[in-house]
Amino acid sequence: xxxxxxxxxxxxxxxxxxxxxxxxxxxxxxxxxxxxxxxxxxxxxxxxxxxxxxxxxxxxxxxxxxxxxxxxxxxxxxxxxxxxxxxxxxxxxxxxxxxxxxxxxxxxxxxxxxxxxxxxxxxxxxxxxxxxxxxxxxxxxxxxxxxxxxxxxxxxxxxxxxxxxxxxxxxxxxxxxxxxxxxxxxxxxxxxxxxxxxxxxxxxxxxxxxxxxxxxxxxxxxxxxxxxxxxxxxxxxxxxxxxxxxxxxxxxxxxxxxxxxxxxxxxxxxxxxxxxxxxxxxxxxxxxxxxxxxxxxxxxxxxxxxxxxxxxxxxxxxxxxxxxxxxxxxxxxxxxxxxxxxxxxxxxxxxxxxxxxxxxxxxxxxxxxxxxxxxxxxxxxxxxxxxxxxxxxxxxxxxxxxxxxxxxxxxxxxxxxxxxxxxxxxxxxxxxxxxxxxxxxxxxxxxxxxxxxxxxxxxxxxxxxxxxxxxxxxxxxxxxxxxxxxxxxxxxxxxxxxxxxxxxxxxxxxxxxxxxxxxxxxxxxxxxxxxxxxxxxxxxxxxxxxxxxxxxxxxxxxxxxxxxxxxxxxxxxxxxxxxxxxxxxxxxxxxxxxxxxxxxxxxxxxxxxxxxxxxxxxxxxxxxxxxxxxxxxxxxxxxxxxxxxxxxxxxxxxxxxxxxxxxxxxxxxxxxxxxxxxxxxxxxxxxxxxxxxxxxxxxxxxxxxxxxxxxxxxxxxxxxxxxxxxxxxxxxxxxxxxxxxxxxxxxxxxxxxxxxxxxxxxxxx
Numbered sequence: 001x002x003x004x005x006x007x008x009x010x011x012x013x014x015x016x017x018x019x020x021x022x023x024x025x026x027x028x029x030x031x032x033x034x035x036x037x038x039x040x041x042x043x044x045x046x047x048x049x050x051x052x053x054x055x056x057x058x059x060x061x062x063x064x065x066x067x068x069x070x071x072x073x074x075x076x077x078x079x080x081x082x083x084x085x086x087x088x089x090x091x092x093x094x095x096x097x098x099x100x101x102x103x104x105x106x107x108x109x110x111x112x113x114x115x116x117x118x119x120x121x122x123x124x125x126x127x128x129x130x131x132x133x134x135x136x137x138x139x140x141x142x143x144x145x146x147x148x149x150x151x152x153x154x155x156x157x158x159x160x161x162x163x164x165x166x167x168x169x170x171x172x173x174x175x176x177x178x179x180x181x182x183x184x185x186x187x188x189x190x191x192x193x194x195x196x197x198x199x200x201x202x203x204x205x206x207x208x209x210x211x212x213x214x215x216x217x218x219x220x221x222x223x224x225x226x227x228x229x230x231x232x233x234x235x236x237x238x239x240x241x242x243x244x245x246x247x248x249x250x251x252x253x254x255x256x257x258x259x260x261x262x263x264x265x266x267x268x269x270x271x272x273x274x275x276x277x278x279x280x281x282x283x284x285x286x287x288x289x290x291x292x293x294x295x296x297x298x299x300x301x302x303x304x305x306x307x308x309x310x311x312x313x314x315x316x317x318x319x320x321x322x323x324x325x326x327x328x329x330x331x332x333x334x335x336x337x338x339x340x341x342x343x344x345x346x347x348x349x350x351x352x353x354x355x356x357x358x359x360x361x362x363x364x365x366x367x368x369x370x371x372x373x374x375x376x377x378x379x380x381x382x383x384x385x386x387x388x389x390x391x392x393x394x395x396x397x398x399x400x401x402x403x404x405x406x407x408x409x410x411x412x413x414x415x416x417x418x419x420x421x422x423x424x425x426x427x428x429x430x431x432x433x434x435x436x437x438x439x440x441x442x443x444x445x446x447x448x449x450x451x452x453x454x455x456x457x458x459x460x461x462x463x464x465x466x467x468x469x470x471x472x473x474x475x476x477x478x479x480x481x482x483x484x485x486x487x488x489x490x491x492x493x494x495x496x497x498x499x500x501x502x503x504x505x506x507x508x509x510x511x512x513x514x515x516x517x518x519x520x521x522x523x524x525x526x527x528x529x530x531x532x533x534x535x536x537x538x539x540x541x542x543x544x545x546x547x548x549x550x551x552x553x554x555x556x557x558x559x560x561x562x563x564x565x566x567x568x569x570x571x572x573x574x575x576x577x578x579x580x581x582x583x584x585x586x587x588x589x590x591x592x593x594x595x596x597x598x599x600x601x602x603x604x605x606x607x608x609x610x611x612x613x614x615x616x617x618x619x620x621x622x623x624x625x626x627x628x629x630x631x632x633x634x635x636x637x638x639x640x641x642x643x644x645x646x647x648x649x650x651x652x653x654x655x656x657x658x659x660x661x662x663x664x665x666x667x668x669x670x671x672x673x674x675x676x677x678x679x680x681x682x683x684x685x686x687x688x689x690x691x692x693x694x695x696x697x698x699x700x701x702x703x704x705x706x707x708x709x710x711x712x713x714x715x716x717x718x719x720x721x722x723x724x725x726x727x728x729x730x731x732x733x734x735x736x737x738x739x740x741x742x743x744x745x746x747x748x749x750x751x752x753x754x755x756x757x758x759x760x761x762x763x764x765x
Contacts, residue, residue: 031137031138031140033140034140037055038078041074042073047139047143049095050142051096052094052130058079058082059079059089060089061079063078064076064116064763065079065080065113067105067118068108070102073123077125081127082113083110086127086130089112094128094130095130097128098123098124098125100123104120105117105119105121105124106729107729109730109731114730377568378416378480378568379484379571380417380434380477381418381486382434382470382485382486384462384487384488385403385422385431385488386490387424388425388454389454389455395551396452399554402488402558406419408444410566412439413439418476419437419443420436420475424459424465428465433475456495457491457493459487460498460499463501463504464500464504467509482574483509485509486565491518493532496528497535497536501535506576507576511536511538511573512561512564512565513536515546515548517548518533546564576756577756579613579619580618581620581682582677583620583622584621584624584673584682585605585621585685586686588690590658593689595654597741600742602652604687604745607748608685608752609645609649611752614645615640620677621636622634623652624664626659626660626664627657629657630667632667636675658693660694661722662695662696662699663694664686665700666699669702681709681759683709683710685710685713687713688715689717690718691722692719696725704728709758710734711735712727733754733758736751
């Protein structure tokens with residue numbers, strides 16, 4: 001073979017090798033793992049199975065976890081993974097698989113993370129080591145549940161799920177756990193629609209400004225003298241409440257309030273004028289009104305005599321938005337969604353507002369009358385009406401008319417609902433108590449005579465006031481009727497209310513919030529406490545909050561509000577740690593106890609029982625005494641008032657015999673907890689002074705799986721390992737040991753505290 005031929009063959013071989021090489025080494029698709037924060041909960045991610053990367057030191061955040069092995073969807077993913085041993089506190093990759101809800105979630109302590117028990121929840125998840133199986137590629141982006149779901153679906157407006165990690169992917173409606181390589185398809189996004197429409201131009205006047213606040217007297221006179229001379233003002237949004245007051249110009253520059261000063265909302269005007277605070281010095285006010293533009297901001301200023309509290313925005317633990325939808329049995333119209341982008345379809349009411357008149361009633365607004373919502377509506381209701389200067393005289397009158405309408409619909413009476421009113425400004429004042437009026441007819445003129453007190457909108461102070469002073473026997477609180485507080489607020493509060501709301505809820509008060517013209521996105525920076533509605537209401541599922549976009553829409557929501565406050569099945573905050581239990585005492589009556597010590601045990605039982613509210617609808621108590629055998633001393637509901645119950649405890653006779661604690665626990669499950677009401681927390685307190693002759697592990701595990709929260713109290717010769725088997729995890733919160741019977745009394749407050757702490761730590765959504 002000649003040299004040229006050999007050269008050609010060699011070159012052809014090299015070309016063939018270089019072309020084939022890439023095909024011989026097809027690269028496997030690389031798994032991209034999205035990072036999350038420690039507070040991310042599984043319920044917020046809209047994927048059936050996914051992989052994530054947790055940061056370091058999540059354990060220190062103490063984000064809550066519910067369950068063991070299988071966790072409720074409201075649990076922190078990262079802390080659940082640490083609890084399960086999937087990752088360490090240094091962080092790492094975690095595979096999350098969604099699954100159905102469980103009847104009960106058992107709390108435990110593992111790897112430095114304490115998980116809590118939960119009676120039931122709708123969705124669950126499990127975690128595993130973040131090493132995907134061969135050929136499996138998980139989504140590289142996370143699809144989140146929409147943060148603001150609505151109760152009604154609209155055919156013309158659907159928001160696709162979105163990701164905060166990378167561009168959104170479109171999830172399948174019948175998604176299954178991944179078994180093959182995932183291919184994500186970007187959502188085709190339509191180009192943004194631009195409009196050239198200009199805001200509606202309206203001419204308006206000061207509405208009786210001189211009557212609502214001293215400052216407006218001079219402004220009203222200036223307005224009269226310059227009527228018709230000022231330029232028209234363009235406003236964004238609906239003119240129904242855009243025209244209340246005109247915006248002011250400040251040639252000297254923007255006035256900035258002092259640090260910590262609460263700022264109340266400006267009208268729907270341009271963003272340039274929205275930066276002005278409603279709280280300004282007197283000198284600034286005169287300067288603003290002297291400008292060529294005769295308009296000024298819609299919000300009034302507080303009276304100079306009132307102080308301005310300091311406050312700053314606070315943070316809040318995120319809620320599981322996957323379940324934050326309104327109750328499906330209650331329909332919301334588009335006007336009450338609180339969405340500032342929804343236009344008001346009603347006619348422009350500007351002309352009526354200018355001349356101090358109400359707009360005509362719509363044709364479909366029928367006279368209010370008693371409805372089916374008020375049947376068997378036995379509740380004690382406190383209305384907290386906003387009397388601050390920001391509301392103005394006209395809207396204060398609308399607020400009073402709204403309360404008159406409510407009082408006529410609910411049909412006030414001693415056999416039904418009772419109603420009282422507190423007006424709040426800088427400080428709350430009781431206008432009339434629950435017992436002052438016993439009929440709707442008497443309430444109507446009393447409400448009409450209420451005079452606006454002025455000041456700021458200190459809702460937190462008002463909630464503390466009703467918790468400490470209003471719902472008392474002296475003021476007509478009936479005990480057996482749920483306590484309801486309905487807060488009406490113009491815009492947003494000027495003080496912090498989270499702590500006051502928590503204490504009110506724990507006292508059994510069902511807090512509703514009616515927010516009229518709440519803050520929009522541009523105004524949220526001025527709010528003293530972020531997410532104030534979620535921090536205040538009884539539950540964050542939408543049932544207890546009623547956002548209204550305009551004061552002129554307030555009276556249309558009477559029926560909706562009455563339906564809610566009278567739905568006693570949903571007034572869950574009436575259930576507290578002291579009135580929502582079925583408690584079974586399982587008492588050792590063996591020979592080693594002795595008669596004297598047995599009486600000491602009964603005194604301990606009576607001391608614990610004394611702390612609870614006892615009735616057939618509140619906490620119920622049953623007692624079992626055991627030796628080798630078991631005896632039902634009395635069942636749940638057999639003694640329905642505290643006096644009878646305490647007397648029954650004193651009459652229990654000492655039995656004497658052996659010790660079969662396991663059989664006694666099984667007996668309690670069959671004779672007591674099988675007859676427990678579904679809305680009661682099941683609590684078992686086992687008291688023993690020695691080791692059991694039978695096994696306690698299987699019976700204890702069985703009652704744990706049935707949702708029973710078990711406490712064990714050992715005395716003298718009790719076996720520590722058996723006490724821990726009996727007790728619900730974590731052991732140190734549910735298992736106690738004393739060396740002598742006479743020291744039992746020391747653990748009464750500890751047990752009450754733990755029962756209430758566990759009750760109050762349940763999620764509010």
